Structures are given as C-alpha cells and as structure tokens.
Amino acid sequence: MADEIHFKILRLLEADPHVSQRQLSDELGVSLGKVNYCLRALVEKGLLKANNFKNHKNKSAYAYLLTPSGIQERASLARRFLKIKMAEYERLKKEIEELGLESSKDKS
C-alpha cells in the first residue's frame, strides 16, 4: 500500500506537529526527499497545514497541523489499515504454518 507512509506521517504529526522532516525520515526509515514529497502531497490534499512559527525554540521549522479533514482522513486510514493488517496477519500465520511443516520434515 503506497499511502501507508501518508498514514504514518499523519499519525506522527497528530501526536506532535513539531516533528521535523528529518525526524520523520529517521522514524519512518525513508529518505528526506520522500518525506518532503509526501508532506507536499498532504498539504496539497488539504489534510495538512504548514504553519510557520519561528518563535518556537531555535527552529525555523514549520508546524504541520492536521486540518479537520486531515484528522478525519487519518482516522479513516487507521480503520482501513486495521483491516489490511489483519488480512496480512492471517496470511502470515498460514505461511508460518507451512514453513513450520517444511523445516521439520525428514528426508525419506
């Protein structure tokens, strides 16, 4: 799923709007460029608003605030990924069972 990254970004920013792009990059294990690209997309979609307030500490960074529709979308994505993850979980369980059989079998 391509926009799992979008979901994760929304989740992190909802928890703390002051996370920098580099922090997101580290946390999510993707490149800085990609984070920037995704943020741009999220702002474009109106899910995120980038307020510049320089009065915060020594940062010239933005605060990435979720818009109302951003909050809504984030919740909706959470539900969607819950379903997806549960399906993955089942698939994985089956895979593990098969592997378990294989790796414990004898030669004839």
Add this chain to the structure above:
Amino acid sequence: MADEIHFKILRLLEADPHVSQRQLSDELGVSLGKVNYCLRALVEKGLLKANNFKNHKNKSAYAYLLTPSGIQERASLARRFLKIKMAEYERLKKEIEELGLESSKDKS
C-alpha cells in the same frame, strides 16, 4: 529480504521442475525478466541445474532441477524465513493492537 524470491522459486521447482518461467512469474507476481534473472543466479550459485529435455509434452522448456546443495539451501532458507516471518508476525500483532485502539477511540 531480497532472496525470499529465491526461496520461493526453489520451493516451487522442488515441487515441480517443469514449471515455466512465465508460470513462476504469474505465481510469484513478479515480471518475467526478474524470474529469468533469478534463475540465472540460482544456476550460477549451483543450486539449480537446467536440464533441457524436449521429449516432454510439446514443451521446449527446461526442467529446473535442484542440486543437492540446492535442496539443502532450500531447507535452510525455510528455517530462516520461519524465524523472519514469526518476527514479522509479532510486529504485526502489535501494530494491529495499536490500530485497534485508535480506531475505536472517541473524541474528548
């Protein structure tokens, strides 16, 4: 993991050496080119031997036979992926729990 595809190929070919590259491509959900590339690598490593026997049906295809070390490697990969998958499984279980909490929470 990059060589999960290698493992899956070995598994399928051990079950039936007469699977064509296109069938592998379909089954594994990867491109024909990639299957070809992987087979080449497996032969190179000595895990697979491509015997051409044209007497089979109307096929001019190979039979991809696992060498002894191919069989051994396949078993070893099975054990390795069993561990990996179980770790994934645990991670996923946690993720699902978190998502479950999120998507059932009320607004203040």
Add this chain to the structure above:
DNA sequence: ATCCCCCGTTCATTCATTGAACGCATACTC
C-alpha cells in the same frame, strides 16, 4: 509447407527512491 503457441532471452524504458548539496534562519562566541 504454413500457422500458432509457448518457450527462454534480452534490454530500453519506467519509476520510485535516494542523499548530497543548496539557501536560509537562528543562536552562540569572539
């Protein structure tokens, strides 16, 4: 012979991703 289907092989193209480099703002030291 021709036609058709499937085989393995190739490789130019596509596409996502990277990370080094840039300009800018702030804070600190001399």
Add this chain to the structure above:
DNA sequence: GAGTATGCGTTCAATGAATGAACGGGGGAT
C-alpha cells in the same frame, strides 16, 4: 559587528530495481 555551527525545508541528478514488449526458435497441428 563578523564568523560559524546547527537546524530547517527544498531540490534534483543519479541510482537501481523492476517491467514487459519484442525477439528467435522449437514442436505440434492442419
């Protein structure tokens, strides 16, 4: 003041994985 170190967001050339259309050829059927 000037210098400089650190953090920020932004950019974009380069990388590398993956694709799939196209090719040559073998074998059966007509």
